[in-house]
Amino acid sequence: MVKFFLWKAANELLPTKRNLFYRKIVENPLCPICFRDEESVIHALWKCPAANDVWANGLSGIHKWKREGVDLLTLRGKMMKVLEKAKLEEAAVILRKVWQRRNTFVFYNRLTCPRRLLSTAIETLEDFKKENGRVITEDQQAIVLVNKSKWVRPAADFVKVNWDASLDLKNRRMGMEIISRNEEGEALLGVCDSRMNV
Ligand SMILES: [Zn+2]
Incomplete structure (x- = not known):
C-alpha cells in the first residue's frame, strides 16, 4: 500500500486541491490547511507548514532539509542517497501518514499531533514487518x-x-x-x- 501511495504521489494522482481544481471539481486550489500556496502533492507532503511540523520532529537525517525548490522525485532520490534502508521505509510511511493527517483535517477538522503521527508510523512499520515475517497461509x-x-x-x-x-x-x-x-x-x-x- 505504501508503494502504491508513493507511485500515486509521484504521478500527481493524489486528490489534492490543485488536482481537483484542474479537474474542475473544486473552485479553489489553495491548501486547505495553510492557505499560503496551491496544494500540490509536494506542498501537502513536504512544503506545507503542517507537513513541516511533522518532518521537523521526524527522521534525524532529514529534519533540517530545505522545504523549497523540490519536487517529490528529487526529494525521494535525495532520501535514497542519504538514508539507510530502514529509515527510508520509515520516511515512506511518514509521507503516507502526512497525507492521511491532511485528510483527517479536511474531513474531520482535526490535526493529529506530529509526535503521535511519528510514533504510529513506527508502529505501522513494525506491524508490517511482523506480518511479513509470518509463515504464509493458504489464504x-x-x-x-x-x-x-x-x-x-x-x-x-x-x-x-x-x-x-x-x-x-x-x-x-x-x-x-x-x-x-x-x-x-x-x-x-x-x-x-x-x-x-x-
Ligand atoms: Zn499548506
Whole structure:
C-alpha cells in the first residue's frame, strides 16, 4: 500500500486541491490547511507548514532539509542517497501518514499531533514487518496469486476502474483506493480515503 501511495504521489494522482481544481471539481486550489500556496502533492507532503511540523520532529537525517525548490522525485532520490534502508521505509510511511493527517483535517477538522503521527508510523512499520515475517497461509498465498495478475487494458472507449482496500484490525481503520484508467493505461482519476471505527 505504501508503494502504491508513493507511485500515486509521484504521478500527481493524489486528490489534492490543485488536482481537483484542474479537474474542475473544486473552485479553489489553495491548501486547505495553510492557505499560503496551491496544494500540490509536494506542498501537502513536504512544503506545507503542517507537513513541516511533522518532518521537523521526524527522521534525524532529514529534519533540517530545505522545504523549497523540490519536487517529490528529487526529494525521494535525495532520501535514497542519504538514508539507510530502514529509515527510508520509515520516511515512506511518514509521507503516507502526512497525507492521511491532511485528510483527517479536511474531513474531520482535526490535526493529529506530529509526535503521535511519528510514533504510529513506527508502529505501522513494525506491524508490517511482523506480518511479513509470518509463515504464509493458504489464504495469503491466494492473495499473492491475485496480486501477481497483470492489469489488462479495457476495450477502446471504455474506462477500467480498479480498487483496493485494506483493514487495520488493531486500530479498526480501513483504507480505500480507487484508480480509473483508459485503454492506453493513462490514469484519469485516483482517489483514496480512510474510515475510522470500522
Ligand atoms: Zn499548506
